[in-house]
Amino acid sequence: MPDRKESEADHQTREEARAQSGEAAPALALSGGGEGASKLGRDDWVRAAYAMLAEGGAASLSVERLAARLGVTKGSFYWHFKDRADLLDALRRRWTQQLVITRVEAAGGAPEEKVAHLLDIVVRSTRQRRGGSLELAMRSWARRDAETARVVEAVDQERLDYTAGLFRQIGFDPEEAEARAFLLYAYVFSQGVFTFMEEKALLARIHALCRRRIAEPEDGARAAE
Amino acid sequence: MPDRKESEADHQTREEARAQSGEAAPALALSGGGEGASKLGRDDWVRAAYAMLAEGGAASLSVERLAARLGVTKGSFYWHFKDRADLLDALRRRWTQQLVITRVEAAGGAPEEKVAHLLDIVVRSTRQRRGGSLELAMRSWARRDAETARVVEAVDQERLDYTAGLFRQIGFDPEEAEARAFLLYAYVFSQGVFTFMEEKALLARIHALCRRRIAEPEDGARAAE
DNA sequence: CTGCGTCAATACGGTTGCGTATGGAACGAT
DNA sequence: ATCGTTCCATACGCAACCGTATTGACGCAG
Numbered sequence: 001m002p003d004r005k006e007s008e009a010d011h012q013t014r015e016e017a018r019a020q021s022g023e024a025a026p027a028l029a030l031s032g033g034g035e036g037a038s039k040l041g042r043d044d045w046v047r048a049a050y051a052m053l054a055e056g057g058a059a060s061l062s063v064e065r066l067a068a069r070l071g072v073t074k075g076s077f078y079w080h081f082k083d084r085a086d087l088l089d090a091l092r093r094r095w096t097q098q099l100v101i102t103r104v105e106a107a108g109g110a111p112e113e114k115v116a117h118l119l120d121i122v123v124r125s126t127r128q129r130r131g132g133s134l135e136l137a138m139r140s141w142a143r144r145d146a147e148t149a150r151v152v153e154a155v156d157q158e159r160l161d162y163t164a165g166l167f168r169q170i171g172f173d174p175e176e177a178e179a180r181a182f183l184l185y186a187y188v189f190s191q192g193v194f195t196f197m198e199e200k201a202l203l204a205r206i207h208a209l210c211r212r213r214i215a216e217p218e219d220g221a222r223a224a225e
Numbered sequence: 226m227p228d229r230k231e232s233e234a235d236h237q238t239r240e241e242a243r244a245q246s247g248e249a250a251p252a253l254a255l256s257g258g259g260e261g262a263s264k265l266g267r268d269d270w271v272r273a274a275y276a277m278l279a280e281g282g283a284a285s286l287s288v289e290r291l292a293a294r295l296g297v298t299k300g301s302f303y304w305h306f307k308d309r310a311d312l313l314d315a316l317r318r319r320w321t322q323q324l325v326i327t328r329v330e331a332a333g334g335a336p337e338e339k340v341a342h343l344l345d346i347v348v349r350s351t352r353q354r355r356g357g358s359l360e361l362a363m364r365s366w367a368r369r370d371a372e373t374a375r376v377v378e379a380v381d382q383e384r385l386d387y388t389a390g391l392f393r394q395i396g397f398d399p400e401e402a403e404a405r406a407f408l409l410y411a412y413v414f415s416q417g418v419f420t421f422m423e424e425k426a427l428l429a430r431i432h433a434l435c436r437r438r439i440a441e442p443e444d445g446a447r448a449a450e
Numbered sequence: 451c452t453g454c455g456t457c458a459a460t461a462c463g464g465t466t467g468c469g470t471a472t473g474g475a476a477c478g479a480t
Numbered sequence: 481a482t483c484g485t486t487c488c489a490t491a492c493g494c495a496a497c498c499g500t501a502t503t504g505a506c507g508c509a510g
Binding site for chain 1: 486487488489490
């Protein structure tokens with residue numbers, strides 16, 4: 001039975017639970033909170049649920065396990081949320097606002113640099129594993145939930161459009177820009193999905209080459225200048 | 226509550242269940258079966274479960290819903306399988322044996338043609354949606370199950386190695402072959418994952434271009450001939 | 451007809467999970 | 481001190497599942 005193995009130790013204090021889950025204390029909630037930050041805010045719940053979503057997917061995200069992870073009981077959960085569906089809504093919204101684009105835009109620079117930044121996102125990100133799990137969880141969830149499917153498709157579309165725009169700014173014609181944008185997106189997404197990409201060696205070997213195939217102009221007809 | 230909505234109508238005959246689930250009757254089981262094929266074999270269960278895995282993921286694959294889908298009760302299930310874990314094992318094995326590589330090899334031809342075949346797999350496949358869902362479900366499942374992670378990684382590695390081998394046969398040096406193999410895999414995988422790829426128009430627009438970026442030699446230095 | 455193997459129905463106990471109801475502790479305001 | 485707000489605990493009913501035990505229907509060999 002390869003599925004569950006926890007849920008034996010229940011009944012524990014908040015501090016114990018936090019200690020064993022390896023999670024940092026909420027730390028915001030009340031801005032003046034001194035040490036323990038004894039009360040949880042809605043945002044603490046959403047953040048913890050977000051982590052669980054990445055680990056186990058939406059289907060195995062239960063209210064009671066979430067509460068146990070936070071060291072409280074579900075009595076508290078239903079004070080902050082109407083429903084489990086209410087929590088899931090919040091998760092969808094949070095994921096939508098986790099914008100990669102704004103991060104890239106904030107870094108600024110020429111379109112070429114932005115593309116390079118996009119290409120390196122997974123490589124740079126220390127916790128690529130979690131990012132990939134999230135993307136995976138969202139898409140797996142989207143297969144059986146229409147609203148999630150809507151959200152995910154919208155985000156994908158936005159990312160693709162943005163990337164295609166960069167390529168157009170660089171000078172590719174619209175079709176070529178769209179194709180390269182998709183290739184780039186597929187490449188970055190796959191980096192987060194395939195576990196053998198965690199061997200740094202493989203990634204180091206192929207990254208520069210992939211980057212060239214995706215982002216550089218054709219070698220024969222070098223455009224202008 | 227966007228999750229469940231079925232499981233109200235239970236208690237029905239086998240034929241009713243099959244009719245309303247829109248599924249074809251098992252149709253093998255007993256090779257001499259005339260009409261209804263009244264008895265189910267272990268393989269029928271695995272096949273039905275395989276379909277449910279694609280639709281809902283491993284977490285939401287329950288024995289009782291599976292039985293209901295087949296028009297029987299779980300009393301029957303536990304005759305064919307020791308466990309739910311037993312069924313999941315069978316699913317993992319089935320997925321492992323669903324070899325794309327052998328299909329491509331069977332078609333034969335020069336390495337270039339095989340690469341082309343790989344590139345067109347999703348485009349050709351009429352039920353790309355289901356294939357993508359399966360790949361997605363397996364990987365989402367693998368994030369929380371070690372054995373599945375092992376299986377998936379082995380399959381990915383095999384596919385990557387095979388594709389890299391093709392590129393080496395074409396004449397690329399090993400590093401370039403590996404990089405292009407990954408790009409190809411990422412491209413094909415992503416086609417099955419992103420829902421906006423279901424618009425045939427977009428795919429038609431970018432496919433040729435992507436194919437060139439992935440499979441064709443650099444335009445500047447055209448190799449030999 | 452009898453017995454046996456095969457597949458399935460029914461019934462049961464146990465666990466997990468959802469959502470509700472209700473009460474209590476901490477804290478600030480009046 | 482009293483009250484209201486905020487967060488949490490406990491207890492309950494209910495449904496979905498898992499796995500087991502028992503019994504039944506059906507075909508087939510003897």
